[in-house]
Amino acid sequence: MKIPVIVIGGPTASGKTQLAIEWALKLGGEIISCDSRQIYKYMDIGTAKPTLQERELVPHHLIDIIYPDEVMSAGEFQKLARRCIEDIYARGKIPFLVGGTGLYIRAVIRDIDFPPKVGENFREMIKEKIRREGLSNVYSELVEVDPATASKISPNDEIRITRALEVYYATGKPISFYRRGIDIDYPRYDIVYFVLNPPRDLLYKRIEERVDKMIQLGLIEETKNILEMGYSPDLPSLQTLGYREIIKYLQGIYDLESAVEEIKKETRRYAKRQLTWFRNETRVRLITYEEVEDAFCEISRYRK
The missing domain is CATH 3.40.50.300 (P-loop containing nucleotide triphosphate hydrolases)
Structure with a gap:
């Protein structure tokens, strides 16, 4: 009931x-x-x-x-x-x-379903990648692994791009999976x-x-x-x-x-x-x- x-x-x-x-x-x-x-x-x-x-x-x-x-x-x-x-x-x-x-x-x-807490190491890894490769390249990676989320995020939104990728790296699942x-x-x-x-x-x-x-x-x-x-x-x-x-x-x-x-x-x-x-x-x-x-x-x- x-x-x-x-x-x-x-x-x-x-x-x-x-x-x-x-x-x-x-x-x-x-x-x-x-x-x-x-x-x-x-x-x-x-x-x-x-x-x-x-x-x-x-x-x-x-x-x-x-x-x-x-x-x-x-x-x-x-x-x-x-x-x-x-x-x-x-x-x-x-x-x-x-x-x-x-x-x-x-x-x-x-x-x-909410994704589990992600370790700080994943966030730092993505930030370092942004510094090394540029935000546009990292956004392109998000488009590849989680197109549903990328379509709702500005290519200039570093915070949300970082959050989406850290969840993917930590769990192996796109953040859109948790929001379905x-x-x-x-x-x-x-x-x-x-x-x-x-x-x-x-x-x-x-x-x-x-x-x-x-x-x-x-x-x-x-x-x-x-x-x-x-x-x-x-x-x-x-x-x-x-x-x-x-x-x-x-x-x-x-x-x-x-x-x-x-x-x-x-x-x-x-x-x-x-x-x-x-x-x-x-x-x-x-x-x-x-x-x-x-x-x-x-x-x-x-x-x-």
Whole structure:
């Protein structure tokens, strides 16, 4: 029997958390956060984590699981999330996947195999080959061993060319082999995938209000505290939206007003990119706020 998995995606500030809590309470569900920043400890305000009160209402998973100087690949997230899904369902609950990181959602619900970790020696070997023979010759080699991947990579994209070839050298299989299930649902799951799609002007208003609230709640102090713990401001986790602008404010590069306006501007751009991602996904249903009730009727059959 397949496990029902309800997915709620959407751009930042669209109301995913509130909707997921409402539905999970009605259906007897638990929430798995699919957010590439809420995985970090200490980064609470800037990532808009559910409050402790919200987490008491409905259990949330995969929040606060690594430190700011650690990294998590989509493959690692896939394993953790699928374990959570099995555990939640085994306890008689409905798993909800909720978040704005489309790559994490795709990793969990599609039948994707991720290549194993590749040793640094393979990467260095390819970099040396590029230095010796030139990027165009190395790209030609990728065309020969993995034409499907090469067709999607610019001949000038050294990082992706290197990644594709290191996987091939390490495993003997092209990286396209591991991505062949990208549009196929994971066979263990019965997936219902909704994406919140509010009107742009309303979404932008919600974004502005959220950023203002983050400042009021103490985003500046939170960022200071993380830096005072000894974490480098150059860490990938701290060079994400909100934190990087506040760090520039703390460094004297921005005044506070400029930092806040920059966060709002970049958050609007990020929301646009998120919607583009979700619209390009297969078997998703974009819903407006007016369509939420009808959407819930579709999943009410899963009520525990």
